[in-house]
Structures are given as structure tokens and as C-alpha cells.
Amino acid sequence: MQLTDEERRILDGACGEPQRIALGVLVKLGDAYGADRMVEIASAHIVGSSYQIAGEAGIEIYSQLVEQGARVKVRTTSDPGSIDFARWREFKTPAAYAERQIKIAELLGRMGVIPTWTCTPYTTFNVPRFGEDLGWSESSAVVFANSVLGARTNRLAAYIDVCAALVGSVPRFGLHLAECRRGEVLFDLAPDLSENFEDHFFPVLGFFVGQRTGDRVPVITGIRRATFDQLKAFGAAAAASGSVALYHMVGITPEARTLEEAFGARPPVERIAVGRREIVFTMQQMSKGESGAVDVVGVGCPHASIDQMRRYATLLQGKRIHAGIELWICANTVVEDMARKMGYVETIEQAGAKLMVGTCHNDCPLGAWGFHRLVTDSGKFAYYTPTTVGAECIFASTEACIEAALTGRVERP
Amino acid sequence: MSSPHVMLQGKGCAPGDFEGEVVVSQQPFGFWQGIDPQTGMVIDKRHDLCGTSLKGKVFFFPYGRGSTGTPGIFLEAVRNGCAPAAIVNMKSEPMIVMCALLAEAFFNVRIPIVDGLDGNSRAVLRTGDRVRVNGTTGAIEVISRG
Numbered sequence: 001m002q003l004t005d006e007e008r009r010i011l012d013g014a015c016g017e018p019q020r021i022a023l024g025v026l027v028k029l030g031d032a033y034g035a036d037r038m039v040e041i042a043s044a045h046i047v048g049s050s051y052q053i054a055g056e057a058g059i060e061i062y063s064q065l066v067e068q069g070a071r072v073k074v075r076t077t078s079d080p081g082s083i084d085f086a087r088w089r090e091f092k093t094p095a096a097y098a099e100r101q102i103k104i105a106e107l108l109g110r111m112g113v114i115p116t117w118t119c120t121p122y123t124t125f126n127v128p129r130f131g132e133d134l135g136w137s138e139s140s141a142v143v144f145a146n147s148v149l150g151a152r153t154n155r156l157a158a159y160i161d162v163c164a165a166l167v168g169s170v171p172r173f174g175l176h177l178a179e180c181r182r183g184e185v186l187f188d189l190a191p192d193l194s195e196n197f198e199d200h201f202f203p204v205l206g207f208f209v210g211q212r213t214g215d216r217v218p219v220i221t222g223i224r225r226a227t228f229d230q231l232k233a234f235g236a237a238a239a240a241s242g243s244v245a246l247y248h249m250v251g252i253t254p255e256a257r258t259l260e261e262a263f264g265a266r267p268p269v270e271r272i273a274v275g276r277r278e279i280v281f282t283m284q285q286m287s288k289g290e291s292g293a294v295d296v297v298g299v300g301c302p303h304a305s306i307d308q309m310r311r312y313a314t315l316l317q318g319k320r321i322h323a324g325i326e327l328w329i330c331a332n333t334v335v336e337d338m339a340r341k342m343g344y345v346e347t348i349e350q351a352g353a354k355l356m357v358g359t360c361h362n363d364c365p366l367g368a369w370g371f372h373r374l375v376t377d378s379g380k381f382a383y384y385t386p387t388t389v390g391a392e393c394i395f396a397s398t399e400a401c402i403e404a405a406l407t408g409r410v411e412r413p
Numbered sequence: 414m415s416s417p418h419v420m421l422q423g424k425g426c427a428p429g430d431f432e433g434e435v436v437v438s439q440q441p442f443g444f445w446q447g448i449d450p451q452t453g454m455v456i457d458k459r460h461d462l463c464g465t466s467l468k469g470k471v472f473f474f475p476y477g478r479g480s481t482g483t484p485g486i487f488l489e490a491v492r493n494g495c496a497p498a499a500i501v502n503m504k505s506e507p508m509i510v511m512c513a514l515l516a517e518a519f520f521n522v523r524i525p526i527v528d529g530l531d532g533n534s535r536a537v538l539r540t541g542d543r544v545r546v547n548g549t550t551g552a553i554e555v556i557s558r559g
Binding site for chain 1: 426427446450457478479480481482483485486488489491492506507508510512514515518519520
């Protein structure tokens with residue numbers, strides 16, 4: 001890799017230990033993947049903010065960096081923590097566990113990380129611009145920043161994101177290069193599916209695309225319109241079931257105004273037809289459980305927007321969720337505040353549902369609840385639940401999720 | 414019976430030199446929710462190695478299924494002395510290479526990684542073989558059969 005004089009000085013230790021260690025790791029990564037040089041980033045977003053991910057090893061790393069005087073060099077936001085800082089007792093989080101998450105919060109704060117505790121930093125705090133280079137982790141945020149906003153970031157791992165934040169640059173390879181952003185696999189929607197593409201098909205299609213794409217760049221044709229939240233749900237599912245870090249949706253995403261643009265004038269290496277049959281089959285695959293009584297319903301993965309909060313409030317207006325059932329809605333603190341001002345939180349809480357703020361169903365220790373069957377409208381949550389929560393999981397539309405909370409029962413698709 | 418001292422050539426992805434026993438899996442592997450960092454045991458119930466310890470082993474798996482949280486679990490295993498000592502893949506994803514770089518930077522532990530082995534090479538390695546892995550040159554030497 002070509003290094004600047006300044007970068008050589010950093011590697012010689014002239015700018016302190018944290019900088020030396022961080023740049024050293026990034027340069028080795030660049031060497032392993034054929035990067036030509038480092039590239040400055042506009043921001044970082046870090047996933048090792050959760051105790052469930054970072055663990056004691058993370059606390060050790062962050063403590064060492066803080067002792068050595070580490071400070072982030074660019075705007076850096078945090079992914080969800082493993083607790084709702086205000087309500088962790090309500091969610092039966094053991095005090096000793098909460099204490100470790102609070103320790104991580106303190107260490108990240110001392111490094112200058114903005115405590116956003118959200119997987120959707122691109123909505124408010126950390127909004128990338130088209131063409132900007134970033135150093136982000138959190139697979140659902142990476143795929144959104146690359147695909148929907150046209151920013152450029154590889155899928156960084158936990159701690160590599162911290163290294164990027166400390167030096168303000170990343171090795172230039174992969175998705176930082178235009179030639180690596182061209183589509184490779186074409187997913188072509190059948191006309192009848194294209195005409196009636198329902199809201200809850202977005203995470204299902206994402207799950208299917210992730211399974212069939214691997215680490216290549218998928219291009220989807222036949223989606224006529226998509227909301228911000230639908231693209232968020234699609235990408236999160238594709239990034240969970242596969243390793244999709246960038247997709248193009250022709251006519252929808254900014255680097256795919258036409259099919260030719262999406263593929264960079266090359267032919268697809270593979271074409272996959274998607275019809276109703278694939279959607280139904282995938283929805284069944286996403287449901288690892290039987291129809292019957294439900295213990296918990298989880299929505300807001302990735303974190304709910306204000307539009308989604310309105311939708312939940314509308315569906316719950318004047319109703320009461322079934323006795324013994326939990327309905328958990330994940331969101332970040334800004335959306336919570338706005339939803340409270342709009343009266344949605346009052347409606348949601350009167351119905352017996354709970355807000356889970358700044359954390360994630362996937363990240364909380366839920367063992368104490370003894371859940372057996374869970375329902376979600378999230379493709380990402382459906383992918384991880386069988387292992388993280390240890391419960392059966394049924395995928396359903398948002399409306400069917402709320403209905404399951406109200407009746408206490410669900411039918412598998 | 415194959416003769417020992419078979420040499421395989423891959424591509425070095427993370428530096429280090431290690432000699433030890435190999436554990437071979439035919440399935441992709443994800444460390445996140447795949448390994449217990451307190452013991453080094455495979456805990457993914459869907460995996461062919463479930464119940465096998467990776468602690469101190471040369472771990473061969475074809476390619477990774479990596480969540481961005483992978484280094485969280487991986488470094489926890491390194492910190493506890495329960496991580497694999499070397500990794501060999503057909504294709505190493507960046508996530509696992511990042512884990513090895515971080516282990517060296519923050520815990521002073523070198524975990525050599527070699528990738529680029531083809532299907533034939535995979536058939537040569539068997540669980541229990543004693544091998545030597547060089548993460549710089551990409552050379553893998555089968556020293557004795559298990």
C-alpha cells in the first residue's frame with residue numbers, strides 16, 4: 001500500500017499508541033485485500049457498542065484505548081446497546097449484565113462516540129451523502145448506506161470500525177471502488193408479483209436474495225415503488241441471510257437508474273426469476289415454528305421510524321393485547337421522543353405494549369423470560385432468533401404481528 | 414494410506430506459524446453464535462462439528478458466514494485461550510481476517526490464516542492430521558496422519 005508521510009509517522013508511533021495500533025490493523029487489512037492506499041472517511045458507525053457483542057474482551061480493548069488517550073477523529077455513532085438504559089429492570093436484565101453495558105457506554109463516551117444506540121443512524125444523527133466514503137459496521141446500516149444513499153463502505157467488523165474512527169480513514173478496496181459496485185446477479189420479478197408486491201414481501205424478498213447472492217452484488221428489477229422503511233426491511237434481511245452489503249433496485253436506488261447502469265454495462269453472471277412461489281416458500285423457511293400460542297411479538301428491527309410508530313399506534317388504538325403476551329417495539333431515543341409528542345407512545349402503552357429503546361431484541365439477554373414462540377415482521381430477527389432468543393419464530397406481516405399480540409395466537413404461513 | 418509430508422499451497426492472509434492437529438468441517442462456519450468463547454466448543458446445532466472443541470486446533474472450514482459482530486465472540490475466545498490456533502479456508506472472508514489482525518493488535522496472539530485451497534486440497538486434510546500452517550507464505554504441510 002502507498003502510505004503518506006503522515007501515515008508513516010503514525011505507524012512509527014509519533015501520534016500515540018491508539019493511532020499506531022489502529023492504523024497498523026487497517027494497513028494490514030488493506031494489504032490482505034489489495035488496497036492501493038487509505039481513503040478518508042466522513043464518519044464511522046460502530047457495532048461493538050453492545051455488551052453482547054463486545055463482551056469482556058471488548059471492555060479490555062476499550063479500557064486500554066481510553067487509558068492511552070484514544071479519541072475518535074470523525075463523527076462516530078453507536079449501534080444499539082444490550083440494554084434499554086432506562087427500562088432494563090422491566091426487561092428482566094440481570095443487574096450485573098446491565099453494569100457491564102453501562103461500563104461500555106462510559107468508555108465509548110470517553111473516546112468521543114455519540115451515544116445514539118441505534119442501528120438506523122442514517123435517519124438522524126449520521127446521515128451519509130451520495131459518494132461519501134464511510135467506515136461503518138452493522139450490516140443493516142451498511143447495506144442501507146451503500147444501496148439507498150449511494151455512500152461507500154465495506155462491511156467492517158467490530159473494532160475495525162473503532163480503528164477507522166480513531167484514524168479517520170479506511171483502506172481503499174471493495175465497495176470504495178466503482179468497479180466493485182457493479183451488479184452481478186439479476187433477480188427478475190415476475191409481472192404478477194411486480195404488480196401486487198405487498199409491504200411484507202420486502203423482507204421476504206431480501207431474505208431470498210441474501211440466500212441466493214452470497215457475497216456478490218444483486219440487482220432487482222420489477223419493484224415499482226418502495227418506501228424508506230421497505231428498503232430498510234429488505235436490506236436488513238438480505239444482509240442477515242447472506243452477506244449483502246450493496247444491492248441495486250432498478251428505478252429505485254441511485255446507482256441503478258437503468259438496468260445498464262446497475263450492471264455497469266456488463267451482462268449478469270446469473271439470472272434468477274422470482275415469482276409468488278419463491279416468496280411463499282421463503283416465508284415458510286423464515287418461520288421455524290408451528291402455529292399456536294404466542295409468547296412475544298417483536299417489531300422495530302431495524303429500529304422503527306416515526307411512520308412505523310404511527311402504524312403501530314393506529315393498529316393498537318383502543319385495543320388491549322392478550323393477557324400474558326408481550327409486544328415489544330424497538331426504536332431509538334429520537335423516534336421515541338417524537339412518538340411521545342405525537343401521542344403514539346400513550347396509545348401503544350395503553351394497549352399494554354412496551355417500547356424497547358436504544359437496544360434490540362437480538363441483543364438483550366432474554367433467558368429469564370422462558371419464551372417458546374415468537375412472532376416478528378423482521379427478516380433479520382427471523383434469521384437470528386432461533387439462536388439468540390432460543391425460541392421458535394414465525395414471520396408475519398406487521399398487521400399479522402399486531403393481531404397475534406391481540407389474540408395471543410399465530411398461524412404459520 | 415497417504416504418505417506424510419504432503420505440501421499444499423494456498424495464499425497467506427494473516428501472518429503466523431503454527432503446528433498442530435487439524436479439525437475439518439465441510440460446512441461454512443460463523444463464529445458469532447457458532448462457538449462458546451468460554452470453552453472453544455462449537456455450539457451451532459445446525460453445524461456438523463457441534464460439540465467439537467476448536468481450542469488450539471488448526472480449523473479448516475470452506476468459507477465463513479460472518480456477522481459484523483464476529484470479532485466480539487472471536488476475541489473473547491482468544492482472551493480465554495480457547496480460540497483456534499490457525500485457520501484454513503477455501504475462501505477467507507474479510508471478517509475472519511479482521512479477527513486475526515485484531516487478535517494480534519490487542520491480545521498479542523498470532524492466528525495464521527491461509528485461504529485459496531481448492532477442492533482437491535480439502536480432500537487431503539482429515540480431522541486428526543498433524544499439520545504446519547504458515548500464514549505468510551500460505552504453505553500447509555501435512556506432517557503425520559491422525
